[in-house]
Amino acid sequence: MYVAVKGGEKAIDAAHAWLAEERRGDTAIAELSVAQIREQLALSVNRVMAEGSLYDPNLAALAIKQARGDLIEAVFLIRAYRTTLPRFGATLPVETADMTCDRRVSATFKDAPGGQVLGPTFDYTHRLLDFKLAADGEVAEAPTRGAPEEATPHITTFLKQEGVIQTEVDSGDTPRDLTREPLELPADRALRLQALTRGDEGFVLGMAYSTQRGYARNHAFVGELRIGTVDVEMEIPELGFAIEVGEVELTECETVNQFTGSKTEPPQFTRGYGLVFGQSERKSISMALVDRALRWEELGEDNMGAPAQDAEFVLYHADNIQATGFLEHIKLPHYVDFQSELELVRKLRAEAEERNGANIAPQQEAAE
Amino acid sequence: MSNKTAPHGDPQQAARKAWMSLLAKAPEAQVLALWGGRTAPEHQTLRAPELGSTMVRGRIGATGNAFNLGEMTITRCSVQLTDGPVGHAYVQGRSKEKARIAALVDAMMQTGAAEAIRADILTPLAEARETAKAARAAKAAATKVDFFTMARGED
Numbered sequence: 001m002y003v004a005v006k007g008g009e010k011a012i013d014a015a016h017a018w019l020a021e022e023r024r025g026d027t028a029i030a031e032l033s034v035a036q037i038r039e040q041l042a043l044s045v046n047r048v049m050a051e052g053s054l055y056d057p058n059l060a061a062l063a064i065k066q067a068r069g070d071l072i073e074a075v076f077l078i079r080a081y082r083t084t085l086p087r088f089g090a091t092l093p094v095e096t097a098d099m100t101c102d103r104r105v106s107a108t109f110k111d112a113p114g115g116q117v118l119g120p121t122f123d124y125t126h127r128l129l130d131f132k133l134a135a136d137g138e139v140a141e142a143p144t145r146g147a148p149e150e151a152t153p154h155i156t157t158f159l160k161q162e163g164v165i166q167t168e169v170d171s172g173d174t175p176r177d178l179t180r181e182p183l184e185l186p187a188d189r190a191l192r193l194q195a196l197t198r199g200d201e202g203f204v205l206g207m208a209y210s211t212q213r214g215y216a217r218n219h220a221f222v223g224e225l226r227i228g229t230v231d232v233e234m235e236i237p238e239l240g241f242a243i244e245v246g247e248v249e250l251t252e253c254e255t256v257n258q259f260t261g262s263k264t265e266p267p268q269f270t271r272g273y274g275l276v277f278g279q280s281e282r283k284s285i286s287m288a289l290v291d292r293a294l295r296w297e298e299l300g301e302d303n304m305g306a307p308a309q310d311a312e313f314v315l316y317h318a319d320n321i322q323a324t325g326f327l328e329h330i331k332l333p334h335y336v337d338f339q340s341e342l343e344l345v346r347k348l349r350a351e352a353e354e355r356n357g358a359n360i361a362p363q364q365e366a367a368e
Numbered sequence: 369m370s371n372k373t374a375p376h377g378d379p380q381q382a383a384r385k386a387w388m389s390l391l392a393k394a395p396e397a398q399v400l401a402l403w404g405g406r407t408a409p410e411h412q413t414l415r416a417p418e419l420g421s422t423m424v425r426g427r428i429g430a431t432g433n434a435f436n437l438g439e440m441t442i443t444r445c446s447v448q449l450t451d452g453p454v455g456h457a458y459v460q461g462r463s464k465e466k467a468r469i470a471a472l473v474d475a476m477m478q479t480g481a482a483e484a485i486r487a488d489i490l491t492p493l494a495e496a497r498e499t500a501k502a503a504r505a506a507k508a509a510a511t512k513v514d515f516f517t518m519a520r521g522e523d
Binding site: 049050054056058059082086087091093096100101102103110115118119120121142143144148156169171173174175177189191193194197198232236239241244245246254271273275277 | 384389419420421423426427428429430431435436437441446456460462501502504505510511512513
């Protein structure tokens with residue numbers, strides 16, 4: 001029997017009031033401002049922007065505060081907000097070759113023009129807890145050095161000059177957009193990259209790690225990793241020309257992978273590509289590895305049955321908002337669904353008891 | 369599609385692009401401070417400041433096909449000075465006030481007030497931007513690795 005149930009409003013209101021109080025925590029401790037989160041938890045902010053798929057550090061910081069630091073909940077808030085914004089258009093593709101780099105390293109060429117610039121990295125730290133940070137906020141100023149006006153060309157341009165790396169050519173196609181149409185397979189590389197760049201960092205990292213451990217046999221070199229800001233240009237219809245509408249911080253990773261050649265392609269290096277909002281190095285490298293693994297078909301490589309080669313598996317499970325939405329909904333009331341399951345189990349048991357005679361003792365009726 | 373679109377052979381368009389781009393990227397606080405208590409010239413609002421987004425695109429392998437990277441927030445606004453030019457603004461972020469000022473500045477830059485506006489607002493914005501960029505570049509430069517070749521003692 002279907003019974004409509006109403007109620008719980010008071011309980012829900014009380015739960016939300018308590019949530020607000022818990023969010024604030026001990027009022028004897030100073031409250032965090034959104035600006036403090038933006039400035040001091042910048043990598044959380046970056047992750048929320050990347051997976052929320054909306055570049056706005058203030059909004060991401062607000063979402064983190066509201067979500068009590070639960071980054072997937074914060075991503076959820078950003079995704080929801082994003083849908084309320086009218087979209088004025090799309091930008092011209094950003095030119096990462098013109099990036100103002102804070103960091104730029106190559107694992108393949110030591111003496112690349114532009115040099116190896118470490119930037120504000122965790123690399124080479126000892127990962128020892130720094131108790132000074134618990135004591136005070138004093139910070140020494142970072143050293144500076146005269147910065148020569150030197151271009152930092154992409155590392156892959158050197159391989160390109162020698163003709164030993166597959167070139168990436170712009171066909172001028174407008175990319176499909178999974179925020180405007182459902183993600184349908186087969187997904188071309190542009191669509192795959194969109195799904196990966198907004199995908200869950202942990203998921204993409206796990207997939208990438210699996211390729212390193214042998215599930216897809218890709219040995220990747222980080223040809224280049226760069227972090228910095230690029231200008232974002234957009235055609236303005238009222239003007240008839242493009243202007244810069246802003247600038248964004250990006251992390252770009254190009255991996256260089258050996259490719260033994262196919263019937264149509266000579267042996268050469270191929271690329272995996274990662275580009276992510278903010279300073280998101282782990283995600284960017286992961287994205288490049290997974291991108292490369294997913295290219296097996298277009299490169300005529302073997303399908304080894306590895307999870308990272310399975311576009312459907314990767315793309316349909318990378319989005320943490322879809323995943324958490326479906327996963328967490330099962331905790332919500334399913335009283336009616338469960339009632340029918342309960343009826344079914346009782347019926348099956350009754351039938352089994354009948355078949356087996358008195359072998360099974362009659363059960364006491366469960367409380368309704 | 370072109371790469372960075374530098375308007376060709378039209379210095380006026382190039383100049384307008386430059387100041388609009390500068391305003392778009394400038395921090396809200398700086399724009400508001402430099403505009404100060406200035407009274408706007410008489411104008412009509414053609415499009416009230418409006419919040420929205422634009423889809424930022426990247427290129428596969430930095431040079432290949434475009435793909436959708438994610439959106440960014442922008443705010444736009446259009447004004448027309450009474451019996452004068454139209455000013456447009458598309459600025460980063462969600463500041464309606466910054467967008468309104470940027471549209472007014474764009475309009476005023478097309479009038480006799482251009483020199484004063486440039487001196488009072490655009491030049492200080494450009495200088496602040498250059499200073500900030502130079503400071504970051506100098507810190508990055510300090511983290512550039514100098515390699516030393518070690519004698520390996522094989523001979």
